[in-house]
Amino acid sequence: MTASDILLRVENLSKHFPTKTGSVKAVDGVTFDIKRGTIVGLVGESGSGKTTAGRCTLRLIEPSGGRLIFDGKDLLSLSEREMRSYRRRMQIVFQDPYSSLNPRMRVEDIIGEAIDTHNLARGAAKRERIAELLTRVGLDPEHGRRYPHEFSGGQRQRIGIARALAVEPEFIVADEPVSALDVSVQAQVLNLIQDLQQSYGLTMLFIAHDLSVVEYLCDEVVVMYLGRVMERGPSRSVYAMPRHPYTQALLSAAPVPNPKAHRQRVILQGDIPSPMNPPSGCVFRTRCPYAIDACAEVVPPLDPIAPDHHVACIRRDDPVVLSQGKRL
Numbered sequence: 001m002t003a004s005d006i007l008l009r010v011e012n013l014s015k016h017f018p019t020k021t022g023s024v025k026a027v028d029g030v031t032f033d034i035k036r037g038t039i040v041g042l043v044g045e046s047g048s049g050k051t052t053a054g055r056c057t058l059r060l061i062e063p064s065g066g067r068l069i070f071d072g073k074d075l076l077s078l079s080e081r082e083m084r085s086y087r088r089r090m091q092i093v094f095q096d097p098y099s100s101l102n103p104r105m106r107v108e109d110i111i112g113e114a115i116d117t118h119n120l121a122r123g124a125a126k127r128e129r130i131a132e133l134l135t136r137v138g139l140d141p142e143h144g145r146r147y148p149h150e151f152s153g154g155q156r157q158r159i160g161i162a163r164a165l166a167v168e169p170e171f172i173v174a175d176e177p178v179s180a181l182d183v184s185v186q187a188q189v190l191n192l193i194q195d196l197q198q199s200y201g202l203t204m205l206f207i208a209h210d211l212s213v214v215e216y217l218c219d220e221v222v223v224m225y226l227g228r229v230m231e232r233g234p235s236r237s238v239y240a241m242p243r244h245p246y247t248q249a250l251l252s253a254a255p256v257p258n259p260k261a262h263r264q265r266v267i268l269q270g271d272i273p274s275p276m277n278p279p280s281g282c283v284f285r286t287r288c289p290y291a292i293d294a295c296a297e298v299v300p301p302l303d304p305i306a307p308d309h310h311v312a313c314i315r316r317d318d319p320v321v322l323s324q325g326k327r328l
Contacts, residue, residue: 003072007171007203008034008057013066015052024275026052027063028227031302034171034220039197039204041214041235043250044224047272051095053224054173054207058090059083070171088118091164095176097156101148107134107159108144114166133162137192154185161192165200173205178213190217211254215239220308223247226283227275229302233309242325243311245288251328266324282313290315 015027027049034040042050055061057068059075068075075086094100101110111130115121121129131141137158148156157177164172174193178186194217197204208214214221215235222232223246231244242248249266268287273279279286285295292315300312315321 005035006033006069007036007071008205009067009069010034010053010057011067011069013053013056013068014064015049015056015061016064019276022276025227025278026275027056028278030066030222030224030227030229032220032222032229032232034203034205036203037201038219039206039217041218041221042205042207042224043209043211043214043221045209045250045272047226047275048224049227049275050207050224051175054175054205055092057205058092058173060092088167089169090171090173091167091169092173092175093157093160093164093177096180097153097160098148098180100160101156103148105147106144107146107148107151110148110159111144111163111166114163118167120167129166133165134159136165136196137162138188152185153181154189157181157189158192161189161196165196168200169202171203171205173207175207176209177206179209186213193217211239211250223250226272226278228283229310229312230284231309231311231313232302233306237306237309242328243305243309243316243321244284244313245290245315245321245324246284248321248324248328290318290321 010030010032013027013030016023016025030053032040042054044050052061056063063076070086075083078086108130111133112126115126115129130144134141134143139155139158148159151159177193178189181189190213196202206214206218218235220233221235221238223230223244225246231238231242231247238247239251242251245266249268252266266289270287273286281296281298282300285291288295294314298314300314302310302312304310305316
C-alpha cells in the first residue's frame with residue numbers, strides 16, 4: 001500500500017475539552033488510516049469518544065492536537081477560507097434524522113442548500129439534480145415539496161443521505177446513521193449506504209456501537225475505549241480473532257443469528273471511567289478481566305500483531321487472552 005492509496009490519515013489525534021478543574025480527554029492519541037474506496041468502522045461504547053473523533057476528522061470540532069492528512073494535505077494547517085474547498089469533498093450523515101433536518105425548510109431546499117453554497121447548479125439543473133438524488137435514495141422526486149415532519153425516521157435519514165451526496169463528496173462520516181431507526185428499517189438504510197458507497201466509490205468512516213453492523217458493512221474496524229484505540233485492523237481479522245480483551249467483550253455481547261449458537265460471554269464489571277480522570281496505564285484496566293499490576297504502570301502502545309492488525313495490550317500474546325479470542 002502506498003501513500004496515494006490512503007485518502008485520510010489520522011495521526012495522534014486528540015481533543016481535550018477544558019473544564020474548571022482540568023480537562024476532559026474525549027480523544028487521546030488516536031491513529032488510523034482510511035484507504036480510498038473503503039469503509040472503516042469506528043466502534044465503542046457510549047462515551048468512548050468515537051463521535052468526537054469522527055467530527056474532528058471533518059473539523060466540525062477543532063482538534064486539540066495531531067494531524068489530519070486528507071489526500072496529502074494536513075487539514076489542520078488550513079485556514080477556514082482554505083478549508084472551504086475541502087468542505088465539498090467531505091460530508092456527514094448525522095445520527096438523529098429528527099433533529100438534523102431544519103423543520104422550517106422544504107426537502108428540496110434542505111438538499112439544495114449545499115448545492116447553492118458551492119455554486120454547483122442553478123435553476124432547472126439544480127431541480128434536476130435534487131430530483132435525481134431523491135430518486136437515488138429511494139424517494140419520489142415529488143417529495144421535495146414536503147417538510148421533514150411529513151416523513152418517517154427512515155425516510156428522513158434518506159433525505160440526510162441525499163443532502164450529503166448533493167455536492168458529490170469523496171469522503172463521508174456516517175455517525176451512527178441507523179441507531180435512531182426502527183429495527184425494521186435499519187437493514188434498508190444499511191443496504192442503501194452500501195449500494196451508494198459502491199456506486200460512487202465513496203470512502204467512509206462509519207461510526208457505530210453495533211459490531212454486527214460493522215462486520216456486515218466495513219472493510220476495517222477501529223475499536224475505541226475512553227478516547228484511545230484498543231484494536232484496529234481488517235474486519236475479517238479482528239472478528240475472526242479479537243486480541244484485545246475489550247474487543248472480545250464487545251463481540252461476546254453482540255447477538256448472533258442462530259439462537260442455538262453458544263458464545264462465551266465476557267462480562268465487564270463497573271462503568272466506563274470519567275474521561276476527566278482516566279485510569280493510569282491502560283485505560284481499560286479497571287474493567288479488564290485479565291488486568292495485572294503492570295497494566296497500571298504502562299500505557300500500552302498500539303503494536304502490530306499481523307499485517308494491518310494492531311493491538312494496544314501488554315497481554316495480547318498471553319495464552320489466556322488468546323484462548324478467549326478463539327472461543328468467540
